[in-house]
Amino acid sequence: MHHKKPFLVLSIFSLITLAFYFAPLQLWASDEQKAKEIIQNQCSTCHKFEGKPESKFNLKGPDLMWAGNKYQRPWLIRWLTGKEENLYPKGYRWDISQEQIQHPALSLSDANIVADYFIQHNQDPRIKKSFVDLSTFTERESQFGADIFRSFSCLGCHQIKEDGKKIGGPISANLYDAGNRYNLDWWSRFAENPQDFTPHSGEYLADLSMLGARYIIGYLMTLGVDDFKYFEPWNQKEFKNTNIKNGARVYKEYCVQCHGAEGKGDGPGASGLEPKPAVHAQMALSDFPEDYLYNVVYYGGKAVGKSPNMPDWGVTLPTQDIADVIAFLRDNFKGGDTTATTPEPKMAKSTSASCVQKHKAKKAPAAYLKRENPLPATEAHFKAGKALFLKEAKPVACQMCHGKKGDGKGPGAGGLNPNPRDFTCSPMMKDIPDGQLFWTIKNGSSGTGMMAFRKLKDEQVWQLVHYIRTLAK
Numbered sequence: 001m002h003h004k005k006p007f008l009v010l011s012i013f014s015l016i017t018l019a020f021y022f023a024p025l026q027l028w029a030s031d032e033q034k035a036k037e038i039i040q041n042q043c044s045t046c047h048k049f050e051g052k053p054e055s056k057f058n059l060k061g062p063d064l065m066w067a068g069n070k071y072q073r074p075w076l077i078r079w080l081t082g083k084e085e086n087l088y089p090k091g092y093r094w095d096i097s098q099e100q101i102q103h104p105a106l107s108l109s110d111a112n113i114v115a116d117y118f119i120q121h122n123q124d125p126r127i128k129k130s131f132v133d134l135s136t137f138t139e140r141e142s143q144f145g146a147d148i149f150r151s152f153s154c155l156g157c158h159q160i161k162e163d164g165k166k167i168g169g170p171i172s173a174n175l176y177d178a179g180n181r182y183n184l185d186w187w188s189r190f191a192e193n194p195q196d197f198t199p200h201s202g203e204y205l206a207d208l209s210m211l212g213a214r215y216i217i218g219y220l221m222t223l224g225v226d227d228f229k230y231f232e233p234w235n236q237k238e239f240k241n242t243n244i245k246n247g248a249r250v251y252k253e254y255c256v257q258c259h260g261a262e263g264k265g266d267g268p269g270a271s272g273l274e275p276k277p278a279v280h281a282q283m284a285l286s287d288f289p290e291d292y293l294y295n296v297v298y299y300g301g302k303a304v305g306k307s308p309n310m311p312d313w314g315v316t317l318p319t320q321d322i323a324d325v326i327a328f329l330r331d332n333f334k335g336g337d338t339t340a341t342t343p344e345p346k347m348a349k350s351t352s353a354s355c356v357q358k359h360k361a362k363k364a365p366a367a368y369l370k371r372e373n374p375l376p377a378t379e380a381h382f383k384a385g386k387a388l389f390l391k392e393a394k395p396v397a398c399q400m401c402h403g404k405k406g407d408g409k410g411p412g413a414g415g416l417n418p419n420p421r422d423f424t425c426s427p428m429m430k431d432i433p434d435g436q437l438f439w440t441i442k443n444g445s446s447g448t449g450m451m452a453f454r455k456l457k458d459e460q461v462w463q464l465v466h467y468i469r470t471l472a473k
């Protein structure tokens with residue numbers, strides 16, 4: 001059946017040639033024949049088809065042995081027809097030249113033939129169905145992935161886009177379009193051993209857990225995908241069918257130790273903690289958005305910019321218990337009595353100096369204190385600030401604590417000591433510089449309920465500062 005012919009010259013073509021000799025002749029369709037010719041004549045001068053680990057410094061272009069698994073087809077077609085940007089901003093072989101190459105382009109029909117050929121013949125059999133299930137990937141997980149991307153230096157060598165601008169070191173392949181480029185399953189091979197591809201090429205291995213790998217891969221698969229559909233766990237069936245009695249049991253077994261038997265924030269763990277566990281009994285948890293409560297209970301305080309002493313329960317508690325304890329929080333804590341930790345007199349208009357609150361927030365660094373709001377006080381900025389304050393800010397809108405009027409009496413206010421800042425108190429607000437407001441919004445006020453809003457862009461924070469300023473008039 002197979003015609004084995006003696007091999008005379010060992011060259012970079014040898015393996016391709018070998019593969020062609022082994023393929024049963026009678027199955028070659030004419031398109032396949034054509035693809036082979038294109039690859040041999042127009043590609044194999046630069047690309048090997050060996051699939052062996054090899055330093056890029058011995059290659060002219062990436063090895064394409066597993067090209068059938070690696071790329072999403074539409075991307076591959078765009079690449080082959082010259083419609084994609086270069087992947088290596090400083091050149092693949094930056095040691096030889098940092099000029100951008102003009103990658104050879106094929107006609108659309110030839111590109112399709114070659115792509116079909118790759119899919120037929122260049123599949124890595126070791127690829128497993130990826131351990132990352134994107135259908136259960138949440139926005140919060142994506143943010144963890146984004147954090148890993150930075151903390152593990154990925155950004156030092158691979159570019160992504162932030163606000164449309166390329167950022168990061170341009171050493172290796174850019175990743176800002178990764179979600180449109182890679183096949184999800186390809187990652188299982190890459191994650192297993194990144195050095196199976198191009199070792200001795202300046203590459204880097206990260207010490208990541210399986211969960212960490214899920215976060216970073218999932219995150220990369222969102223890059224460039226504008227309409228990525230995140231999983232919303234609070235819409236699962238467990239949340240439609242909750243059992244408050246079971247929620248009360250979970251609360252007793254896992255939450256009372258800090259939050260106290262009646263949610264007064266006086267469990268045995270409370271005395272050593274700063275900030276104190278939230279006083280649920282004085283919060284209208286019934287009014288809190290579902291996604292926020294889910295995120296704070298499942299991913300912990302640190303995931304919403306709050307104290308890491310509020311544990312992440314996602315690994316400990318089954319989904320139904322999480323759903324039930326949240327239902328219990330909502331059912332049991334509807335605002336309660338707000339007198340205990342609200343010593344300030346309630347005032348019709350906060351014009352007198354007695355509305356001044358003790359200031360706990362750390363002083364911003366001098367460079368910030370001097371900064372004035374760089375945005376003009378336009379209607380558009382004011383409106384954007386208002387929308388963020390009332391509704392849009394993530395992980396939760398400011399009004400949940402600072403109140404709709406900014407008077408510091410939102411649904412979450414009662415449970416927090418110190419209280420949320422009362423922005424209507426002009427004698428106090430006039431002494432707080434713009435830069436201080438900006439700093440606290442970005443970084444939170446450690447040891448208090450004021451969380452860090454790190455994901456807000458600078459412009460959004462300045463819009464909020466504009467809006468907050470209007471509340472004191």
Ligand code: HEC
Nearest residue numbers: 039042043045046060061062086087088091092103104114
């Ligand atoms: C002159 C050398 C050269 C030729 C000829 C060439 N390529 Fe490339 N190819 C490269 C280089 C270099 C890169 C890295 C791209 C970059 O720098 O952005 C690349 C990248 C690729 C990639 C993406 C690889 C990855 O995983 O990052 C594919 C797919 C590809 N080429 C296919 C082909 C095909 C198919 C042909 C033949 C039609 C071909 N190339 C011809 C040099 C070449």
Ligand code: HEC
Nearest residue numbers: 056152153154156157171172173198201202203204206216
């Ligand atoms: C010190 C620089 C460096 C760091 C840090 C680094 N990489 Fe890389 N990465 C490389 C190099 C070099 C390669 C090999 C490809 C090439 O440039 O030839 C590579 C390859 C890759 C590829 C395959 C690209 C392709 O299309 O073939 C991916 C994906 C990748 N890295 C992701 C990551 C992630 C995720 C991180 C962070 C956990 C990371 N890298 C950290 C340098 C780095």
Ligand code: HEC
Nearest residue numbers: 254255258269275276277278301306307309310311448449
């Ligand atoms: C080890 C102590 C500890 C345990 C146990 C604990 N919490 Fe907390 N929790 C805290 C602390 C501390 C805060 C305040 C965090 C902050 O303000 O930065 C908090 C805050 C909260 C908040 C309010 C978030 C906000 O917006 O102010 C909720 C809701 C909450 N916890 C729910 C729970 C639930 C439900 C459980 C049990 C499944 C639980 N906590 C167990 C320490 C704990």
Ligand code: HEC
Nearest residue numbers: 360361393398401418419420421437440445448449450464
């Ligand atoms: C979970 C409750 C909570 C949420 C949500 C919240 N805050 Fe706060 N905020 C507080 C508390 C408590 C304080 C008082 C902190 C202190 O005394 O240091 C505070 C203080 C502040 C201060 C005072 C800064 C200073 O230096 O005096 C600003 C400004 C502020 N918050 C803005 C915001 C904005 C803007 C948002 C929404 C993007 C927001 N807060 C959301 C609880 C919250």
